[in-house]
Amino acid sequence: MATRSPGGCTRSARRLRLTLQHERNRVITAALERTGSRPDKMPLTCRHALEWTTIHGAKVAGLDRRTGSLAVGKEADIVLLRAADITMFPVRDPVGSIVMQGGVANVDTVLIAGKVMKRNGRLVFPKLAEKMEALRGSGDRILGDFGYLPRQAA
Numbered sequence: 001m002a003t004r005s006p007g008g009c010t011r012s013a014r015r016l017r018l019t020l021q022h023e024r025n026r027v028i029t030a031a032l033e034r035t036g037s038r039p040d041k042m043p044l045t046c047r048h049a050l051e052w053t054t055i056h057g058a059k060v061a062g063l064d065r066r067t068g069s070l071a072v073g074k075e076a077d078i079v080l081l082r083a084a085d086i087t088m089f090p091v092r093d094p095v096g097s098i099v100m101q102g103g104v105a106n107v108d109t110v111l112i113a114g115k116v117m118k119r120n121g122r123l124v125f126p127k128l129a130e131k132m133e134a135l136r137g138s139g140d141r142i143l144g145d146f147g148y149l150p151r152q153a154a
Helices: 009-035 046-053 055-060 094-101 128-145
Strands: 078-081 107-112 115-119
Touching (some): 046 094
Antiparallel strands (some): 078 107
16 A cells, blocks of 8 residues: 555554445445446446555545655555465455455555565664663653553562
8 A cells, every 4th residue: 555544554454445345335226226237347446445545545635746656756655465464365366455355464564755664574663672662661651640550560
């Protein structure tokens, strides 16, 4: 997926699938009411759904000149999924597999603006352990200020 996803990959993937199913149902129901029969082919495809979350998502956010698709001059925001994972296997239609089966558990590599941020399923930016310890300290301070810091096991 080519845009940054503030909602988190799992929730975003679930929302994308539900939106696709809802829109398909809406279009098919309208056709049934109008003509008395279903459309001969699927009115909305997984490719449409992938475009909603990439180029169209970037456009809505005003970022389509920078990101949302892979093109010369744009930032390379890329998420690579592991196709061999049991939840993705077998991949017969890559776009369909991304939309209908992909999720956060399948993320192998993430590039933001062309810089690798995750590789082999692990974050790779510098000083990660130091930043995690600072985050732990910040959380402990906030919890301590409110008297919610759990006691350490003896």
